[in-house]
Amino acid sequence: MYRLDSGTKQTLLQLADVRAKKVHGRGRPRICKPRSPSRAIFGARSSAYVLEEAARAALGVSEMRCRRLFEAAREGVLLLDPATRKITDANPSIIEFLGYPLEEFVGKELWEIGLLKDQKASQAMFLALRKKHFICYENLPLQTSAGRNHEVEMVANLFQEGTHPVIQCNVRDITDRKRVEKELRAAKNEISRQALELRIKVAEHTIQLRQTISELEAFSYSVSHDMRSPLSAMRGFAEILLEDHSAQLDTQGIKYLEKIDAAAGRLDTLIQEVLAYTRALPGELKIEPVDLDVLVCQVIDTYPQLQSGQVDIQIKGVLPRIMGAKAGLTQCMSNLLTNAVKFVAPDINPQVKIHAQRIAGDIRLWVEDNGIGIAPKDQARIFQMFARVEHTTAYEGTGLGLTIVRKAVERMGGQMGVESEVGQGSRFWIQLKGVNQ
Numbered sequence: 001m002y003r004l005d006s007g008t009k010q011t012l013l014q015l016a017d018v019r020a021k022k023v024h025g026r027g028r029p030r031i032c033k034p035r036s037p038s039r040a041i042f043g044a045r046s047s048a049y050v051l052e053e054a055a056r057a058a059l060g061v062s063e064m065r066c067r068r069l070f071e072a073a074r075e076g077v078l079l080l081d082p083a084t085r086k087i088t089d090a091n092p093s094i095i096e097f098l099g100y101p102l103e104e105f106v107g108k109e110l111w112e113i114g115l116l117k118d119q120k121a122s123q124a125m126f127l128a129l130r131k132k133h134f135i136c137y138e139n140l141p142l143q144t145s146a147g148r149n150h151e152v153e154m155v156a157n158l159f160q161e162g163t164h165p166v167i168q169c170n171v172r173d174i175t176d177r178k179r180v181e182k183e184l185r186a187a188k189n190e191i192s193r194q195a196l197e198l199r200i201k202v203a204e205h206t207i208q209l210r211q212t213i214s215e216l217e218a219f220s221y222s223v224s225h226d227m228r229s230p231l232s233a234m235r236g237f238a239e240i241l242l243e244d245h246s247a248q249l250d251t252q253g254i255k256y257l258e259k260i261d262a263a264a265g266r267l268d269t270l271i272q273e274v275l276a277y278t279r280a281l282p283g284e285l286k287i288e289p290v291d292l293d294v295l296v297c298q299v300i301d302t303y304p305q306l307q308s309g310q311v312d313i314q315i316k317g318v319l320p321r322i323m324g325a326k327a328g329l330t331q332c333m334s335n336l337l338t339n340a341v342k343f344v345a346p347d348i349n350p351q352v353k354i355h356a357q358r359i360a361g362d363i364r365l366w367v368e369d370n371g372i373g374i375a376p377k378d379q380a381r382i383f384q385m386f387a388r389v390e391h392t393t394a395y396e397g398t399g400l401g402l403t404i405v406r407k408a409v410e411r412m413g414g415q416m417g418v419e420s421e422v423g424q425g426s427r428f429w430i431q432l433k434g435v436n437q
Contacts, residue, residue: 076171078105082158085109085126094171099145110169114142115154125156129167133158139178142171150175228271235264287412289435290326292319292365296354299333311341316355321435322363328408333367335401336428340369343426363434368427374420382418405430 070077076094078087090105098113105113111122128135137154144150156169238261246254296319300306306313322329341350353368374382383406409416409430420426 073170075173078110078169078171080110080167080169082126082129082165082167085122087113097144097150097171097173098142115140115152115169115171126167129156129158138174151178228268231264231268231271235261235268238264286325287323288325289321290324290329291321292329292356292363295326295329296333296337299330299337303334303338305341306337308341310349311352312349313337313352314354316353319354319356319365320358320363322365323433323435324412324414325408328412331408332405332430335405336367336430339401340367340371340426340428343371344369345372358434359431361434361436362431364429364431366427366429368425370425373422373424374418374426375422376420379418379420383416 070089070091073091073093076097077091078094079089080086081088086107086109087105090102095102095105100113109119109122110116110125111118116122116125125135125137135156137156140152140154142150142152151174153172153174154169155172156167158165158167160166238257241249242254242257242261249257293315296315300313305311337352340352344350348370351370353366355366355368357364357366383402406416409432412432414430414432416428416430418426418428
């Protein structure tokens, strides 16, 4: 029997009242006289008939709405009889999905259309439904009439429809979702595999790098002691010959000895700069606050060529403190300042200006000169090892100074650059973190 909710009952009573009025008086009020028992019975029967007719009409409307929802559902829906476990109806979505006509669904159990493994599994599902009134299955394999395999999710509910129970099974195709999940798992596994390979490679490269650093340190020691010692002896003997035996040599012999001494001096300078570059590569730098004002003055006091009466070095204001390594900054400033006074035209007195500029939380230190300048096309190349531009070949140098500066600045977490034009001087800068006041 169809159960009516309170709203529907109220509607039916109102409808019955209206229809009763129409039957007895066509809606016109009248004075009712006492009715005989037979007429009272007839009136009661008439009211009951009206109520029953209205209930049938409401039930028809409700059934029509449910039918429309059943047929319009985008997922498959099956209705089953709990007593027989057999399908009583199937909606168009499940019919289209599996490709079977309705007749091949009706009267069959779920396992017979492939939703459950066998009759035993079907019995187990119905027992669980009687206890819980709800059950959900995932990853059920299902084959269509065309032989295509799908994975589906089935949700079954047991509920009362009037006086008899009904089982509704909603079937949703999850093949695409499972495919995407599988692809995501495969991608995750591939990423994990590549990450593991990368960690292994990093560990191997770290070991190789440590070995290289050890070899580089051994090479530096060899260069420092084994190569420079004979070079010093060569220069020493050349100087002895020039000082003590120059009278026994002709002009050409003296000139050769001077060339030997100069070449040995240049080679010694090159070795020292190579060693300085190798020291700028390995190991951790201790980054700490460094007083630029003090450091720059110390560098100027250390190098005689920076103290010449012809050299004018101006420091604008008090230079701030920055975060860096003192040894690395000393290398940077000594190279920049000695280059600034060296690469000037022969008839020009060197002028150097040093000043600092705050950029957000960084300090940019400028070293400006009035030297020969650098063409824009050469400004990137001058920071490479042994690189010398054409118009600087007349000046003594190894081409390693700016390479050392760049490497030291990079290892301190900073940047460097240059602004220059040929004949207009150069403006070199290094930028590092400032010290929070």
